Amino acid sequence: MNKQLKDHKQIGQELELFFTNDIAPGAPFWLPKGMVIFKELEKYIRKLTENAGYLETSTPIMVKSELFKQSGHWAKFGEHNMYNLQLSDEADGSNPEGYTLKPMNCPESTILYRFRPRSYKELPLRLAEIGRLHRREKSGEVNGLLRVRQITMDDAHIYATEDQIFDEVSNILDMMIQFYKSFGFEYEFRLATRPETRAGSDENWDKAEKKLAEALEKKGLKAGDKLGDGAFYGPKIDVHIKDAQDREWQLATVQLDFHMPEAFDLKYIDEKGEQKRPVMIHRAIFGSFERFLAILTENFQGAFPLWLSPVQVQIIPIAERHNSYAQKVLEQLKAAEIRAEVDARAEKMQAKIRDAQMQKISYMIIVGDREESENKIAVRSRNGQDSGTLSLEDFLAKVKEEVESKA
Numbered sequence: 001m002n003k004q005l006k007d008h009k010q011i012g013q014e015l016e017l018f019f020t021n022d023i024a025p026g027a028p029f030w031l032p033k034g035m036v037i038f039k040e041l042e043k044y045i046r047k048l049t050e051n052a053g054y055l056e057t058s059t060p061i062m063v064k065s066e067l068f069k070q071s072g073h074w075a076k077f078g079e080h081n082m083y084n085l086q087l088s089d090e091a092d093g094s095n096p097e098g099y100t101l102k103p104m105n106c107p108e109s110t111i112l113y114r115f116r117p118r119s120y121k122e123l124p125l126r127l128a129e130i131g132r133l134h135r136r137e138k139s140g141e142v143n144g145l146l147r148v149r150q151i152t153m154d155d156a157h158i159y160a161t162e163d164q165i166f167d168e169v170s171n172i173l174d175m176m177i178q179f180y181k182s183f184g185f186e187y188e189f190r191l192a193t194r195p196e197t198r199a200g201s202d203e204n205w206d207k208a209e210k211k212l213a214e215a216l217e218k219k220g221l222k223a224g225d226k227l228g229d230g231a232f233y234g235p236k237i238d239v240h241i242k243d244a245q246d247r248e249w250q251l252a253t254v255q256l257d258f259h260m261p262e263a264f265d266l267k268y269i270d271e272k273g274e275q276k277r278p279v280m281i282h283r284a285i286f287g288s289f290e291r292f293l294a295i296l297t298e299n300f301q302g303a304f305p306l307w308l309s310p311v312q313v314q315i316i317p318i319a320e321r322h323n324s325y326a327q328k329v330l331e332q333l334k335a336a337e338i339r340a341e342v343d344a345r346a347e348k349m350q351a352k353i354r355d356a357q358m359q360k361i362s363y364m365i366i367v368g369d370r371e372e373s374e375n376k377i378a379v380r381s382r383n384g385q386d387s388g389t390l391s392l393e394d395f396l397a398k399v400k401e402e403v404e405s406k407a
């Protein structure tokens with residue numbers, strides 16, 4: 001790590017966003033300000049997926065282990081990478097059954113699909129889920145938000161016919177590009193092919209790898225290779241981004257899967273009334289919210305873009321007699337859904353400005369005698385830029401535009 005740059009754990013503490021505690025290794029605690037960012041990101045991804053025709057669902061966190069035996073996860077990841085419990089319904093603890101905290105959503109998503117018979121008219125069926133997953137990362141590998149045991153993932157599973165694969169993968173790649181561009185990240189695609197230990201026939205692997213390579217090619221996207229790095233059930237296209245320190249991270253992924261539809265005997269009725277097997281496409285855009293937030297925090301060094309700023313505007317009355325005007329300004333900002341606070345402490349104006357800058361608050365509004373008598377506000381940005389005196393209406397219009405453009 002570059003000496004001048006702070007890591008996300010330090011920034012998370014200083015700005016009161018999140019922290020970890022030995023009482024829950026690998027599972028972060030979210031403070032109110034961190035939760036503002038978390039919820040804004042959630043809102044953004046929900047909007048993107050809704051616009052792309054996904055339907056949101058939710059499945060249980062804890063299910064009987066037999067589900068993961070059927071899916072193949074048990075054999076692949078073993079008991080050591082999942083949290084498994086023996087639970088009994090009886091008072092004396094007899095006849096315990098094996099349960100697992102889900103390490104991924106896929107097997108449960110197939111239960112939603114199998115809820116009733118499906119017709120070709122419903123395909124592609126895009127089921128999204130922002131779910132909490134648990135994975136037993138080794139304690140030596142747990143690191144702040146970058147590697148956690150409790151993961152929030154913006155997951156989705158698409159059930160489609162083979163003819164629909166290209167359009168679906170293509171739309172997902174577009175969504176990934178739009179998403180990562182909006183944060184200003186550089187990104188690269190990687191095609192990850194069949195691993196040594198895998199499920200499914202070579203014929204299906206040939207077909208799946210070819211389909212993904214075709215999707216990249218037809219979109220004119222270059223992709224590096226990750227030979228043998230596919231999921232055990234199918235090949236994938238991963239998105240790698242570079243952070244502020246030139247470190248590379250794998251975040252988004254789209255995976256093509258012919259195996260799980262077979263393992264769970266998924267079907268749909270085609271135009272001729274015959275039973276067919278759908279394909280399953282797994283995809284995540286953030287990947288893990290926790291990891292994405294760690295990278296964002298370090299990338300911006302806590303100075304988040306306005307739409308993510310926990311406090312967007314700090315109102316600074318110059319003297320105590322300006323507090324009630326400051327309060328009036330606050331009410332108007334809140335009515336316009338701007339996250340604002342008044343610093344009414346009996347401190348010097350310069351000290352209040354310095355503190356707001358330390359807290360990386362995007363804008364400061366300074367109000368004194370002149371502003372109050374003219375019914376205006378003086379605006380400064382956190383990087384010291386002075387926007388002069390303007391009307392609250394003009395400021396609100398500027399701020400709204402900046403929020404909406406996610407600049």
Ligand SMILES: [Zn+2]
Pocket residue numbers: 104105106156157282283
């Ligand atoms: Zn999946």
